Amino acid sequence: VAMTTTTSQAISTSPATTHHVLIHLTREGASVEPDQASKNYPNAIRTTRFTALSWLPKSLYLQFHRAANVYFVAIAVISCVPWVKAKWQPKVMTVLMILLAQALKDLYEDLKRWRDDKAVNTARVGRFKPSASTFKPTFWRDVAVGDLLLVTKGEPFPADTLVLASADPAGTFYVATKSMDGETNLKERAAPAIVRTALDAEVGAPGAVNVGREASAACRQAEVASHVLNLGLTVELEPPHPSIQDLDCSVAVSGHGSGAPFGLSSVNFGLRGHELQNTSWVLGVACYVGDDTKARLNSFPPPSKTSELERFLNNCVLCILSFLLSVSVYFALASRWLSQAQDRDPLYQVFLKYLVILYPVLPMTLYIAFEVLHLIIGLQIEMDDQMCDKETEAYANARNTSIVEELGQVDFVFSDKTGTLTANEMRFAFCCVGTVAYGPFLPDPRAGLPAPAVDRAVQVIRDGSGPHSAEVRKFFEALAVCHTVKVDEDGTCQGESPDEVALVEAARSVGVAFEARETSGGGRSIHRVRAPWGVQDHDVRHVLGFTSDRKRMSVVCATPDGGALVMTKGADNVMEKLVTEPLPHEANVALAAFSRQGLRTLVVARRRLSPAEYGAWRAQWDEAGSAMNGRAAKLE
Structure with missing residues (x-):
């Protein structure tokens, strides 16, 4: 096929x-x-980084990871020393403004998280009250x-x-x-x-x-x-x-x-x-x-993110600070050597005075401008009409603006699978039944012609005496039974995977239509299929869902003799190891041809179990299904 x-x-938590x-x-x-x-x-949940008590201390602690902030605070402290003889008020006020501006930015972003948390925690759900025999609206947090x-x-x-x-x-x-x-x-x-x-x-x-x-x-x-x-x-x-x-x-x-x-x-x-x-x-x-x-x-704490540009800026600041320290040391030594006064200041005082004199080389407003730009860019993202979902009219939400400049440095975008970048709409294209390939099942959009393979498959299915009729019937019957698709009242198919919906609709297009799924006693499921040879009710006793480890999906249908019919579809590299006979050469050629066209491929197979085989398997299945430890491994 x-x-x-x-x-x-979000927040990493311990249970x-x-x-x-x-x-x-x-x-x-x-x-x-x-x-x-x-x-x-x-x-209740909480995804905020701070509380009312921890906001300012934690924000200041994070800010002191920046070398420039440590330098500015050091200069403000040194300027307060009397023998430095410098005006300390401008320096102290500027440092306080820098730290407060960055702390307010952190608070602004955390308030948005708090607002989202509040909306979730105060959402309502119906909770049953046995005394009143009714459902009462209750906050999620309760x-x-x-x-x-x-x-x-x-x-x-x-x-x-x-x-x-x-x-x-x-x-x-x-x-x-x-x-x-x-x-x-x-x-x-x-x-x-x-x-x-x-x-x-x-x-x-x-x-x-x-x-x-x-x-x-x-x-x-x-x-x-x-x-x-x-x-x-x-x-x-x-x-x-x-x-x-x-x-x-x-x-x-x-x-x-x-x-x-x-x-x-x-x-x-x-x-x-x-x-x-x-x-x-x-x-x-x-x-x-x-x-x-x-x-x-499965969530993680809101991280304190640092962009590559900020790391580069920190490195530049460290280089400038190294230069300032070197120049201050040089000037202090030179002043000490050239000065002939008897009451000259100690060397360390001269060094600190030069450090205060030269501090404007590294502007204090550098990081303020940096944070203001982050806020402006974040607001632009949230108001950008091109980043608005047309169906829900929801705009992008910049939950953290610390690394927005990283978006402008993206060169390549990698996707894990096609569904991420496509509409995730699957269509049945080709199939190979036994040694015969059928297709394409896709209509020609340019010529407006129907799919040529549909009429051919319908003819083979109706011609019960043909050399391949039995195999083609079994193939499309498996597509119509081996799934978990649900048919709505209007005939629309809804399923866990678009692959399954495409396969069921392909079977319907050739006359093997899945009509309904009904429950029977004991939790059994009846799949009703209407085909040219009549209406059949398949008694599905077990559904083995697709997992990343199994890479296949199976249904086990009970047969009148007490046995079972197993229908399976899965990845070709897995199914080849499970079939009793190797795939025909023509089928391998068809698989290779389908893959070269960029199509997703599956292998469909079926097997009958005798009453004894089915009974032994069911006993093992029930035992594994009731296990409290390692159930998934036992079911595999």
């Missing part, structure tokens, strides 16, 4: 908790072991571990939240993670299967907890929250750590089933800063708050 893209125009935490959800609310209610604002939160579409999660229920009957929801990883594509998440099953049993029918359209949305949400508390959930949390992908936690439902813990992973969480999309609302319990959240553990 080959695809192409379309080109388009507050270092041990496992248990959250018990009951009809009366939540209880946490050990108790976490020691802070007034458990979920959210604590164990709180049952309601997050609606378009809102960010205020804490690392374990989602327990969703407006979607399947329990799935999508989050935008661009605030954390810069990715514009949505990520699919889901409530734990054991909780969905228990909720269905609590209400009496699968998906019944989400019905009742005649009631208001607030009533339905409060009803779901009450049902969640009735389940008697116990959530065990591992100590907080920075790894975003590793969340080895578990949940047990004491009121239903055996009460055995069910393993959780990152797909069940909405992390702080993730924005809810494509789902009306989700209900979850706050698990990590404040400095224990992934966003905080």
Whole structure:
């Protein structure tokens, strides 16, 4: 498979908790072991560099990293000595003005950080009150571990939240993670299967907890929250750590089933800063708050940045100071040697007098002009219409103006991947099934002609007796099943990755259309595919998501005989090591040709598992999924 893209125009913290935490959800609310209610604002954040007490001392300490400031203060002190016989008032006042101006600049930038912190800490989220059976608006800063939160579409999660229920009957929801990883594509998440099953049993029918359209949305949400508390959930949390992908936690439902813990992973969480999309609302319990959240553990303190120009300026100042010291020493020695007076001043006094006389060689206003220019350039950046996002009408925010001149010294810009500099829109271009290549699937924009490969693929698929019909059918069937794409009511595909959306739409263009994904008992997922040979419901029991280590994505579909059908797509260099037979020569030639055109390439494969093979694999999978330590490695 080959695809192409379309080109388009904080604080490092230590976790507050270092041990496992248990959250018990009951009809009366939540209880946490050990108790976490020691802070007034458990979920408040602070990204400022200073406090009211530390602003001036810390700012002065940072300023004395500049050699010129040390020199100016030394001159002001020396001028106050009586035998120097110099006017100390101008020098002292000038030094104080320099230090105060730089301190005020630091305060101005820190106040902007404080303003941003306040906006975040005073944002509101719905918190469930069991006594009133309703959600009350609560400041983010007041959210604590164990709180049952309601997050609606378009809102960010205020804490690392374990989602327990969703407006979607399947329990799935999508989050935008661009605030954390810069990715514009949505990520699919889901409530734990054991909780969905228990909720269905609590209400009496699968998906019944989400019905009742005649009631208001607030009533339905409060009803779901009450049902969640009735389940008697116990959530065990591992100590907080920075790894975003590793969340080895578990949940047990004491009121239903055996009460055995069910393993959780990152797909069940909405992390702080993730924005809810494509789902009306989700209900979850706050698990990590404040400095224990992934966003905080992966941020760094606001640094005291120094630009290359300032380093160069400091070096120039050191050279000038060395010159002044040398000249002052020379003049002092010469004056001592030439003077014949009996009451001549000591040598060190003569040296200090010459040092004060020559200090204007290094102007005190040098750094004031330097800081004023920084402020002016920062204001210009924030008011620049060419740096305004046309969609959100948001202007650039110069949070630190100390190194703005570095922007003018950039010669090369390196990007980690194409999606960073493009619209991240993928289109299906070519494919090679077995030994036969098909393509291009892209229409000719200049001639206005449709893609020639579409009609050819449709003809091969409909001609069931052709030599390659079976292989082509299986290929496009895998594209229509092996994914986590969701189809909206208007038929629009939404997925975690634009690659998956492009593959699903390519299968639809040749007549193998993915229509819907529905949940069944036990947390199973049914992928409904309409094709020329009929409508098929694929019983997807397991989804093995793409990771940077695996470099592939798989789905395991149950078959009527008790076995399973595994469909996998992934990077060609990884898949070549996993297939039972080497890729045909024609396929390798096609891969090389696709790569030379700058296309992204994938290999798609499938395998049937016998009932015995599937049973053995599933036992290992369930055991690894419930592990509390090293779960990710065991699942790999």
